[in-house]
Each structure stands twice: as structure tokens, then as C-alpha cells.
Amino acid sequence: MHNVVFVLGPPGSGKGTICAKIQENLGYVHLSAGDLLRAERQREGSEFGALIEQHIRNGSIVPVEITCALLENAMNNSGDAKGFLVDGFPRNEDNLQGWNKQMTGKALRCLNRGQGRTDDNEESLKKRVETYNHQTFPIIEHFEKNGLVREVKSERSVEEIYADVVEVFNQTAK
Numbered sequence: 001m002h003n004v005v006f007v008l009g010p011p012g013s014g015k016g017t018i019c020a021k022i023q024e025n026l027g028y029v030h031l032s033a034g035d036l037l038r039a040e041r042q043r044e045g046s047e048f049g050a051l052i053e054q055h056i057r058n059g060s061i062v063p064v065e066i067t068c069a070l071l072e073n074a075m076n077n078s079g080d081a082k083g084f085l086v087d088g089f090p091r092n093e094d095n096l097q098g099w100n101k102q103m104t105g106k107a108l109r110c111l112n113r114g115q116g117r118t119d120d121n122e123e124s125l126k127k128r129v130e131t132y133n134h135q136t137f138p139i140i141e142h143f144e145k146n147g148l149v150r151e152v153k154s155e156r157s158v159e160e161i162y163a164d165v166v167e168v169f170n171q172t173a174k
């Protein structure tokens with residue numbers, strides 16, 4: 001069974017940056033759902049390329065069957081990992097239900113939440129933030145009710161954030 005930490009937070013809040021440090025130091029494998037989708041979009045012969053591109057451009061969310069299959073495939077091809085950092089997923093109710101359906105019994109769950117600023121003015125970023133507020137935030141609240149959220153404030157230096165993240169991982173491992 002895979003040990004999975006979901007890493008959620010607003011667009012540009014530093015999820016990927018912190019995940020890279022956790023992977024380097026704590027032996028977890030970093031899987032960015034966004035990166036996996038972008039790679040699939042580029043893959044020659046992919047039947048989902050155009051659909052993925054459309055969602056990414058609109059800041060809307062790709063159907064879970066596609067994202068979950070990419071995540072599961074990446075997990076299965078990662079060899080002997082201590083656990084997985086699933087970065088940027090699940091982002092809405094569809095994602096959560098699809099994950100539960102496909103991965104129950106295959107993954108253990110907990111969650112990290114970053115809270116950061118979004119000062120980018122581009123149109124797609126505005127939409128991403130809107131999607132986050134309306135669709136992703138309720139997912140974090142759902143996990144919170146089950147005592148599964150560890151929140152780390154991200155409006156600080158990477159070093160300060162990472163120091164708190166390490167503490168969270170140490171406490172959770174006890």
C-alpha cells in the first residue's frame with residue numbers, strides 16, 4: 001500500500017518548490033499532477049492532448065480518470081519509495097471521488113496545505129485561483145473534518161517553510 005501525502009495550496013503558493021526539497025531530503029517521491037498532465041499533453045499519440053491543453057489554458061480541471069491514471073502509473077513506476085507527495089491533486093469533488101474509487105486500498109492519505117499569495121494578473125491565473133477557491137478549498141475542508149490536514153503558511157522564505165514541513169513529517173511519522 002502506498003503512503004500518500006496530498007500537497008494542496010493556491011496556484012504559485014510554492015507546492016512544487018517544497019516538494020522538491022522533501023523529495024531530496026526525506027525520500028518521498030514527488031509527483032506533480034500538473035507536470036504529469038503537461039507531459040501527457042506533449043506525448044505523441046496521446047488521445048487526451050487537446051482536452052488537457054484546453055483545461056490548462058482555462059484554469060479548469062481535467063477529468064479525474066485521466067489524472068488518476070497518470071498518477072497511478074507514475075506511482076507504479078517509481079520503484080521502492082517511502083511514500084508519495086501528490087502535488088496539486090485532488091482539486092475538486094470529481095477528483096476526490098475518482099481517487100477514492102480507483103485508489104482505495106492502494107493508498108494511505110494525509111494532506112498538507114499551503115496558503116500563499118497570488119499576485120499574478122494573467123487571465124488564466126485568475127481563473128486558476130477562482131477554481132481553487134470554489135472547488136479545491138472545499139476538498140481541503142473535507143479532509144480537515146477528518147483530521148487529515150497539516151497546514152503550513154507559505155508567505156515566508158523557502159527555508160522557513162521547509163523547517164515547518166520537516167516538523168510535520170516527523171510528527172506524523174511518530
Ligand code: UP5
Nearest residue numbers: 011012013014015016017033034056061062088089157158
Ligand atoms: N517561490 C516558491 N516558494 C517561494 C517562497 N517561499 N518565497 C518566494 N518565492 C517562492 O512556486 C511558484 C513561484 O514562486 C516560483 O517562481 C518559485 O520559485 C517561487 P512553485 O513551487 O512553482 O508553486 P506551485 O504552488 O507549485 O505553483 P503552480 O504554478 O504549479 O500552481 P498550480 O497549482 O496552479 O499548477 P499545477 O501545475 O498544479 O496545475 C496547472 C493546471 O493543471 C491547473 O490549473 C489545471 O488546469 C491542471 N490540473 C488538473 O486539471 N488536475 C490536476 O490534478 C492538476 C492540475
Ligand code: MG
Nearest residue numbers: 015016032034
Ligand atoms: Mg507546481
